[in-house]
Amino acid sequence: MGFIKNLLSLALLGALATALAPLDFPQEDIDSGKALQEIGRTAYDTAIARLEAHPTAKCTKDNVRVRKEWRRIPAAERIEYVKAVNCLMEKPNVYENVTGPRTMYDSFGVLHYKLTPYVHNSAYFLLFHRLYVWTFEDKLRTMCGYTGSFPYWEWGLDATTGVENSPVFDGSETSMGSNGEKVSGGGGGGNPMFPGGSGGGCVTKGPFVNYTVNFGPNTARDPLAYNPRCLKRDLNTQICAQWASLRNTTETITQSPDIALFQANLQGDFRWPDARKWGFAVHGGGHFAIAGDPGGDFYFSPLEPAFYLHHGQIDRMYFIWQNLDWEQRQTMAGTITMMDRPASRNGTLEDVLDIAPVGESYRFGQLLDTVGGSPFCFVYE
Template sequence: MMFRQLLASVLLAASVHFEHAAGAPYPQSDIDSGKVLANLSQTAYNNAMSRLAISTGTCTKENVKVRKEWRKLPAEDRIAYRKAVECLMQQPPAFTNVSGAKTAFDDFGVLHVAFTPYVHASASFLTFHRYYIHTFEQRLRNLCGFKGTMPYWEWGLDCADMDKSPLFDGSETSLGGNGEKVRGGQSPGGMFGAKAGTGGGCVKKGPFSNYTVNMGPIGARNPLDYNPRCLKRDLNSDICAKWASIRNTTQVITDTSDIELFQAMLQGDPRYAKSAVLGLAVHGGGHFTIGGDPGGDFYFSPLEPGFYLHHGQIDRMYFVWQNLDWAKRQNVAGTITMNNQPPTRNGTLDDTLDFSPLNPEKKLRELMDTIAGPFCYVYE
């Protein structure tokens, strides 16, 4: 119930010409087919590369990384990414004072648990997760020699049959398969008016079938204590179709013109009329499409390997939305606590995120642009 409640409650030179695509009316068939999203993504990419062409920073057209959807990566690149994650699960943790943290992969669970009450349905939701995914990619590089680029997962491409998703089909080029079938499933599909998932038990097929989850769940007496168990998944195509489809993704981008509403619609924030009707919305929809343990745990979900590609898609949406009207989309909205509970002041661009010991403190204004600050990437 906790995850459900939290999710549900939860300038450049004028001489540069930018393409504008947001706000135009689109045929529903073009939205549902992915044509509109593809066009918006291409426009955002072109606009970002145009900005990069006149940038005086260290990020250039020559060294910028291009993040791609999982199925567009060559098989060898998918395997290299997966092996780097497996390597991270063998490296010692930086959070040595947390009894349940046994690996460098576990560090990201510790970090997420600490920040969760402040970086969801708040002013720093998007920037936190942008810096978080970047930090994960850096650790893959620095600790495990990863040479590739962080991928993302477009949920809507797999809503017809999640068990056949190239991300979760159990092949060597996937992140492992679904959990074993548990009668009735383990996902909260019924709570949201969706069908039950198709798994629910331990992952037995493919990569990460031998992975041990070391911490959680959040409902445990001491959630950060050592609690070894198998990775469980409960893939759910119906949740994907209802809340993480191509239509859902596209309409968040096309139907919002300010950051406050954009992030509200991403999260199904019930405080806004337009987002209150979205239920899980794409953020919760993507999480619960994977489900299981720890994927269905609001606090410990980063201990699910698919988390990083899911939030890569959230960041990709943010990148596209920003770069459709860059001059007006470099700000934040909301307070510094989740759903403003307890009530707090409004967040500002000068607020900071301190990821020590994994990464240094950064102001939110430093995390606005994927081709500036600590970043140097775009989305294909």
């Protein structure tokens, strides 16, 4: 019986891997998000079938966690998530010999700052951020008792109705706080390359209205020095619609036959001619749809609480892309420095990612699968 069950599971995996023809989706289904729902469901089914066929001591179908889009998480659970984030903002910083960081939440900002030159536009981008976000989730659970679903933000759902109206940013108690106060001339998150949004000043209501950003920005003489200030946001629907629409999200996945092009399309890496049409792409689009300070700061964006919902969506895209052709998509491409500057060797799955003192160290190869042979045990709804 067990042999037959394994055969059926393997057969299901093969069927799921070959059943999808993404380019056959009507454009209206791509633009509406229907296609994204379908490929997301296929990826979920593929991962669950693989888990059923090969459960581990740590991860089974019974205990696998399901990550959900913010608006699909019950209101009470969203409030508990915010409470857990606030709890991390009260736990002590784990870095020594720095004056700015005060909390465990801040420690994640230090880690991102230190590793940014190696984990963006490099071989390490996707797997670093997968471990980074998972470690944040793990701290919410182990240090602050959070038991609910980990959220992601599907930007495209707000590209037409307005980021300001999103359940993520509407300023209610079940949101991640509001837009910033309107500042004359907007500001594009402090970056003159971008059109100004609808805010720019301090968050005015809802969760995190009293949150203090303790250090940064990256342009400061000492970016890790104590520099307390309010959380600012400059929500920008124009950027969201241009770069992070449902269409862009879907086509980034379906038009990327290999890992090199997928991560280039995801980040708008102009070194790949095929990626240039995406502009700043969904990665930049999600970040600068939030913008502000520190959300618009490339190095310190994790000090913006919505960062983790944004990168949850990035990892969701990676999860979907991997599971549409699992056997061929357990790979890595690129060098180990940002934009290969300075020139560096290629990254390998045998390289070790050490995120101490915030988290632990793993081989990159251990981070490929969210449901087996890894520290993880999660899928995306």
